[in-house]
Amino acid sequence: MKVQRIISLTLLAASLILSTKSQAQFSMNAGMTLGIDWASVSTGNEGDEALNIPGLYLSGQLDFDFTRQFGLQTRLAFVQKGYGFDFTKYNIDLKQKHRLNYLEIPVFLKYDFLPDPEAELEILAGPTFGFLLSEQYTVETSLGTPEPPPASETEKKDTGFALGLSIGKSTPSGKFSLDVMLQTSFSKSVTVGEGEKGSNQYFMVGLSYYYPLVVGKNQQSK
Structure with a gap:
């Protein structure tokens, strides 16, 4: 029910954006992002100092511009999360x-703060819906004899919220942008230690490229 409520609120907000400027011409772009994330878990226990581990972030996305400043973006991303302990x-x-x-x-x-149609400074915010594909658990000692991994107790679904900032520049061949994003999970879906649960979180830095599929009035000067 929580996931359905989040989706409904997101769609409602998008419809309100559309109604604020109904004469604006619709634009759509296809894009991809390649980045690096630094992931960890939060347990709420100050005594647990989980280490950040780097991972790959790769996504394809559709970018919808309803007005010059307001829009909606959906992504399909492969994200490497996790944590470490030393x-x-x-x-x-x-x-x-x-x-x-x-x-x-x-x-x-998403909201664009810049009036210049060839430059963008966008803030992005919204829910994230994660589905566990696979996991690897490693234990190392100085003897080089890894212990057997424990049985997996990671939940298959991971719902959260992300906040991002994108700095973009349009060129004749498309738009390029530098993106940063912070994501945190609502639920404690990861088991950390003896029965203790933690929430995924990561910080991502990436480069994106967008190609126009539908060029509307908002992008004709780009």
Whole structure:
């Protein structure tokens, strides 16, 4: 029910944006993003110091411009999340890393702060819907003898919220942008330690390219 409520609120907000300027001409772009994310988990326990681990972020997206400033973006992304623990600082010969690979579907509302049609400074915000594809759990010691991984208790679905900033420039061959994004999960879907649960979170930096599919009045000067 929570996921359905989030989708309904997002679609309602998009319809309100459409109604604010009904004479605006519709534009649509197809794009892709290649980036690096730094992922970890949050348990709410100050004593747990999970390490960030780097991962791959790859997405394809559709960008819809309803007015010059307001729009909607949907993505289909492959995101590597996870966390690590290093117990050697506690004189315990143990390092752990838990890699989680997700198919993630964000739905963003976006707003462009710049009046220049050839430059963009956009803020993006909206829910994310993740589906676990695979996971790898590694345990290392100085003896080089890894312990057997524990049985997986990771939940298959991971719903969250993301906030991003995009700086873009239009060229005759399309639009290029530099993106940063912070995502955090609503639910504690990852098991950390002995029965303790944690929420996924990551920070992403990436480069995006967009090609116009439908050029409306808002983009004719680009």
